[in-house]
Amino acid sequence: MSIKPARTRVAPSPTGHAHLATARVALYDYLLAKKTGGQFVLRIEDTDLKRTVPGTEQEIFDGLRWLGLQYDEGPDIGGKFGPYRQTERREIYMHHSKTLVGNGSAYPCFCTADHLEKVKQEQMKRKENPHYDGTCRNIDPGEAARRIANGEKYTIRFKMPKEGVTIAHDHVRGDIVTENAQLNDYILMKSDGLPTYHFAATVDDHEMQITHVLRGSEWLGTFPLHVNIVRAFGWEEPVWVHLSVFLKPSGKGKLSKRDTTLAASEGYSVFIKDMNELGFTPEGVNNWVALMGWGVAEDDVMNLDQMIERFSIDHLTPSPAAINFQKLDHFNATHIRLFTTEDLAGRIKPYFTREGLNVSDDVLLKVVPLLRERLVTLDDCLSFGSFFFKDDVTPAPEDLIAKGLDAKQSAAVAQRVYQILLAQPDISHERCEPPLRAYVEESGLNANQVFGNLRVATTGQKVSPPLFETMEIIGREKCLARIKNAIEVLEKM
RNA sequence: GCCCCCAUCGUCUAGUGGCCCAGGACGAAGCCCUCUCAAGGCUUAAACCGGGAUUCGAAUUCCCGUGGGGGCACCA
Incomplete structure (x- = not known):
């Protein structure tokens, strides 16, 4: 295996609860970094001020730590490529956007949002594809400088080649060829001075020396843009890996708000923050999420170390995956059984x-x-x-009646059991089980009737861990008292 | 509408031209074990979307359909 250390990054936006998709990208990033002896970086993409939700950034920190995916660099721990919050990197984007304008790969655009909207409406009316009409594409640099100096609001757009094709290479899908005519002059810098995702992410990935970009396939559409930006700078491209999307459990359509509520009503969630409260373990969640998009032939129960051992981006799958909560249950339960x-x-x-x-x-x-x-x-x-x-249990009286018997008969059975237990020097299961089994034999009752009755009396419930071991833990005194109580209840029925 | 991506059991997947009358896992069904519930063991049902082409040979390559998904913002 090649051993060049990989630098990976997960770059969520603090715009809502961190969910499964983030957990999966983070997991793969983490696995790849650890496997190659590289670093895993957390970067917060908070350039959309309007959509930022307070508290969700902290939720991301907490979520990743809960999953055991501790990042090597990030906003709350620093690192030598910081800052790791995009709003704190404005000058960097500004600087790089000037480079692109300077080398003719980008240009200032003075079109207002209103104008753009009108153009779009007209294009749609004419059944054309909505795209920027190029009004500002060829404005003379001198004039542009004048208008900027005049305080006119502007954005920076990427000057997409009009002809030819862009070939972008995705590690799991191969070359993706797009006609440049299909591409748009996307906005790189917004009029508020902040970059769009496209620009910020490509700049940061370069600045932070990210070697492998793993992200959702919703970015496939603008993938050619990103590649073109990197090339306009003359930078080296990272390895691009677009992961499959998660579909709703039915497999019809991608996860929506409605599925989220539905999951919640059934004791599941797609939000990382809920997992702990619902009783899921990091091991279970990681294992579950790992296998949606990563093909493992056999022995698919793995902890993080085992995943690091086996992980490879060569085994990632491109097709959409329907999430399956039953499988979460399975992995969770399986890992629980593995705990000391x-x-x-x-x-x-x-x-x-x-x-x-x-x-x-x-x-x-x-x-x-x-x-x-x-x-x-x-x-x-x-x-x-x-x-x-608990000090006491209060079984439902009807549960104390053994199957096939009435209250009186059940009371008699309990009475007998009580005597047998009373005669034992202690309530260890080794001591108590043989005489009670002997009683089952001689009484002609079945084990279910006798033990079921005893179970309800001592634990207060019909379902419990194995009876004799359970009674041993409850203790002799409490057991006897509870049986006595049960007898009284039965006799009064 | 246009562009892009995807396509093996119900679900997640293995499979990189012969080892595949397609393997594993979840789920389902049955049996065994059994004091309840589990766990465990054994067994069964269950898939290569359709059509062409290439080839001695195709789940695997190519083309066309079809179906599903994603995108077409001064959101990420």
Whole structure:
């Protein structure tokens, strides 16, 4: 494997909640950088002042850290290619735009937004493709300078070649050939003095010495522009990789707001910030997201280190991928089963305490092995194991009645079980299981009837971790008290 | 409307001309295990969008359809 260190970057805009697509690009960027011994950079693309949402930048920082994708350079940690927020790099773009105007690759444009809109309407009426009509393309430089000096508002446009084709090379798709006549004189610098995405990103990628640009395929349309900008400067091109888009779970259309709400109603989310609260783990999310767009033949359960080991941009896939939350569940559950007891204990504890439960670490450490393979999401620990941390349980009376028996018979069974347990010196599962099984035998009842009854009595619920191990953790005194209570309830029915 | 991209089981994918009557994973179905729920084990169903062309040979190359997706802003 070639070992030239790659510098990669994820460049989200702080305009909304960071979501899955950002997580995936960041993951691939991170994997590629780590694999090659390079750096992974976070850059904030905040040039659209109107759309910036306060707080979302912090959400990006937090989200990436939660995922374990710590960047080597970024706005909150610095680095030698900073600043890493585009609004703090105005002079850099200004400087470079002058270079392009100077070498004839770009020009100032004085057209107003109103004028542009009118032109566009007319073009559409004539069924032409909307494009800049070139009013300012050939303004004499002297005149332009005069108008600028006069305080006239202007933008800087890229002077796209009128003829020929642009060949842009994408690493997963090969050469993409576009007729220059299809291309527009895109705006590089807005009249507010800030750059557009196209300009800012290409300038920054060069300035920050980014070697591999990974981004969503929504950029394919303006890809030729970006390539032309790089070439107008005479800079070296990075390796371009356009990733597939995420489609809604049905596969029909790309993820929309509506799907987002739907996901939320079913306990899922496409926002990174929600994942933790919903009980998903960074390992699960990373693994899930990694495999949408990265083809792995077999053994697809991987942690970050294993992904670094195996990752290659040669195995990225170009086709759109429908997201599948069932698979998220699967990866999450699988990773949970791989966690050590201590690790998992630390991860589920907050879900208990969040519910106001008093969690003793001693008990928790004993509970975890019983819970581990039953958890799909971390917060499932609540439904399976809350009773471990409660003083009392209050089973629904009807649940105490064993299948096929009535209340009175159930009470008798419980009574018998109580006597058997009382006779044991301790409540270890090794000690208690044999005599109770013997009782099942001699009573002619089935295990389900006896143990089910006991389960509800001691845990308060019909579904629980394995009974005997569970009772052992609950403790002799509490178990006996709970069974006694159950008997009373049954006798009153 | 114009431009661009994509196309293997329901879904994510492996496959880079013969190893493919197409492999893995999720999901589904069945069986085993079993004190509930899980986990685990075994098994089954399930795909190369259509048509041409190249070739001794095509899921794999080319062309044309069709379908899906993206873009056509002083938004990213």
